[in-house]
Amino acid sequence: MEFKIDDGPFSAGTASALDEFPELLGYEDARNHLWNSVESEVMLGVDSLNQPVTVDLASDTPHVMVSAASGAGKSVIAASMATQVLVKGGEVVFLDVKRISHRWAKNLPGVHYAVEIHDIANALVSVAAEVKRRMRIIDDYPGDIKDAPVGPRIVIIAEELNSMMEELGEFEKTLPRRGVYKPSRAFGDIMNLGRAAKVHMIGFGQYVDAKVIPKRWQESFGYKLMLRHSVSTWNMLAWNVGYCPPAPQQPGRGFTVMGDRAVQTQFLYISEEQCADLVRSAYDARERMGLIAKPPSRRQRREQERELKELERSS
Template sequence: MTNTTALPKMLRLTDPGLREQLEALPDSTALIGISTNGTAIAVDIDTAPHILVCTGTGGSTTILRTLTAQFLHQGAHALILDPKLLPHLWAKDLPTVTHRGNVAGIHDALVGLAAELQRRINFDGDLDDVPRLMVVLDQADTTLRQLTRYWETFRQKDDPKQSPAVAALEDVLYAGRQARIHVLYNGRAVDGGLAPAAREQFATVILARVTADTWQRLAPIAGPAPKSSAHPGRAHVIQEGTAHPTQVLLMTDAEAADWLAATAAGEN
């Protein structure tokens, strides 16, 4: 049995020294949380470009917010795709964030993303000066199913069967790393129509309170599903086939908005 007694009870932006720890991270790295042995569990999107988050009883949106806010703080831009939109109002006034909520808007945004991916791949210069783009896909499985149905409403006889929006997302999963485009996906990625090879591009997977079946689908090489915890912020972070019991950093709407407003004002 995994010993979780060493995990902190909570991990918040207001904890002493936490902001300073985030400030010290490289621009490609975000803190996910603290593991049982007290070490930081982070993700470097230069080496693990895409992140999947799946929680059984809520909390995925909060984790997406916490990760997105860190990358925005580092100078990234974000494309937030969510039919509900309300969970991401914390970012509505940020000039580096674009929101799309209805299915037509999400479809057009992803089709446009395919062109941006190609533009960046063909860019004749150093992409280090091009802002990273975080594609934040909340309620992702449902959204991809909606995109597939939407495409069927106007697809012509000679058009491809697959939704071009879903195809664009798959292209980003395959080639996003070289273009500095990264996907944060809230869902199982097995119910929305993504090809198996595209699902395998999620090198970091964050799971909390999921069923044994979902664990085996999303983390098959990490061993059997561990016992779930109902404690807020408890999760397992799977990286390179190893599951790390982790207390995840949780950032509220107000904390994220205030932190990024201070960032824009040149404050820490």
């Protein structure tokens, strides 16, 4: 038997599987997949074989967590995911305690933006009330749950999750103990009921603190995207994968953790200018075709208000 020791796939000058990633995965590289994927699917990037790495918010997991060191690309991932949701007719709610994370998205169609902590609290309880309203529609619908006319998909982009939850905790201390539907409970209701209602949480943080984000909520984030992770972060968020691999240092490179499997991924990069242009162009095209969803009717707003009052009475 002959063994190729001096000349093989890992010899100097040859490429191993780990080196088959593009240096940058831009919009032009991914546009065919982006525009031909199903409404619930979001492209995250590509693997070492240049195959798309995606998440289907309807079937894979309703919620995604992104854990990355400062400057590793959290905002880039948030922008590409939000853009894909918006161009497919969904709505995106930005909860931005940093205030300046996604200025490109402000005033775009389908975008709701909250920066003050009381506005973030309002957004959470309002979205949770919408989840409850949609669940009633699903309950009354005779057909398949996935076909229930609940409205457009809603994705929440929660920036700096640790800081946001800590500030919400302080804010809740100023609220009456009873008769108030608290934003932390709203957060939990969204996590627990969001899938069927087409409402999803994409949480971002440098190191997700188990004291701030309870284990039961961490488990609801079925996909975890990790860039420049530490051993302790890996062991907390990807413990079921096993051995902690070295964190890739190439720009935009990290891991997509799916249950007990981790796939090294070159994440998609779309510039902020491209994101804004794509959202506007897609909106204009849908408007010309008469596909723009009508704003909430008075009846829908009244139903949402009733749900919120019911939630307050039960608090």
